[in-house]
Amino acid sequence: MSYLNGMLKPDALEGKNILITGGGTGLGKSMGKYFLELGANLIIASRKLEVLRMTAKELESEVKRGSVLPLACDLREVDQVEAMFESAVEKLGHIDVVVNNAAGNFISPTERLSANAFQTVIDIVLKGTVNMTMTAGKHWIETRQPGTFLNIVTTYAWTGSGYVVPSATAKAGVLAMTRSLAVEWAKYRLRFNAIAPGPFPTEGAWSRLLPGELADEFDPAKRIPLKRVGEHQELANLAAYLVSDFSAYVNGEVITIDGGEWLNGAGQ
Ligand code: HXC
Numbered sequence: 001m002s003y004l005n006g007m008l009k010p011d012a013l014e015g016k017n018i019l020i021t022g023g024g025t026g027l028g029k030s031m032g033k034y035f036l037e038l039g040a041n042l043i044i045a046s047r048k049l050e051v052l053r054m055t056a057k058e059l060e061s062e063v064k065r066g067s068v069l070p071l072a073c074d075l076r077e078v079d080q081v082e083a084m085f086e087s088a089v090e091k092l093g094h095i096d097v098v099v100n101n102a103a104g105n106f107i108s109p110t111e112r113l114s115a116n117a118f119q120t121v122i123d124i125v126l127k128g129t130v131n132m133t134m135t136a137g138k139h140w141i142e143t144r145q146p147g148t149f150l151n152i153v154t155t156y157a158w159t160g161s162g163y164v165v166p167s168a169t170a171k172a173g174v175l176a177m178t179r180s181l182a183v184e185w186a187k188y189r190l191r192f193n194a195i196a197p198g199p200f201p202t203e204g205a206w207s208r209l210l211p212g213e214l215a216d217e218f219d220p221a222k223r224i225p226l227k228r229v230g231e232h233q234e235l236a237n238l239a240a241y242l243v244s245d246f247s248a249y250v251n252g253e254v255i256t257i258d259g260g261e262w263l264n265g266a267g268q
Helices: 026-037 049-063 078-092 115-143 165-184 205-209 212-218 232-243
Strands: 017-021 041-046 068-072 097-100 147-152 190-197 253-257
Touching: 017 026, 017 078, 017 115, 026 041, 026 049, 026 232, 041 049, 041 078, 049 068, 068 078, 078 115, 097 115, 097 232, 115 147, 115 165, 115 190, 147 165, 147 232, 165 190, 165 253, 190 232, 232 253
Parallel strands: 017 041, 017 097, 041 068, 097 147, 147 190, 190 253
Antiparallel strands: none
8 A cells, every 4th residue: 555655754763773572483574674765774683583584585685774683581580681782882883772562472261371471471561571671771871872662562561451461461561661650751752652453464463363262353354344354564563663863852642543442342
């Protein structure tokens, strides 16, 4: 669809170094591709270095602009997050934006989840985001550099929703942190916003997350007023705006991009 491209000027992110957690696949990769097209350099971080390397190669050859640095890191381990961030600063000189995008989720009746399953999602989503945010935030405060955070949450962070209780719990925490630090760290020129995406199909997580017995409950045609799922470029457009200087006065906001799904009572 032609309206999808060219929302921002081709130099909208020129000179920005943008770190995306979970940037090797899915929505993280799609946002990264558009950031590159707009002149940014990327650092993509996740546990799987092989996947990151393949994505870096693919994006660099497709976009032919900017650079992509793949760095392995388990976000649950603060030492690994700090080492990854230090190595990114060493290679690129400065980091300007952190996109907290990495997530894990199980769609399951809650009573069937083990304590470890619950903990796993909380650790990746909440603890991982806290680790990344504290690491980048403390660095920016110490070096007196401005910085921008973009946190990917979901609408059930505030509506609640069945079958995704660990994820909803963790994302509610991420949203609370987004708003709280938007207030507290504004004095350091650090800006925080969030995006709450509705359904955007991805190669891996989408099919893995929707087990047959629950698929009907998640049928987009039944849930979404616009009767379709989202296009990755639509999310990338919003993300690019929120990490760019065009949104410099937007702070502590969460913007939903879901075709009207949550207002239609999804999650109730
Ligand atoms: C219930 C499960 C499970 C499942 C594993 N477990 N799969 N429980 N349902 N489908 C249990 C295991 O038995 C184990 O508990 C515990 O969870 C940890 O399992 P591991 O396999 O060791 O987990 P690990 O490999 O560390 O990480 C799991 C993961 C990973 C985080 C979910 O698969 C992952 O990184 N996925 C890709 C990212 C992802 O899912 N992204 C989607 C986010 S979308 P026991 O007790 O046996 O030890 C999103 C928005 C929602 O968040 C969109 C809704 C449509």
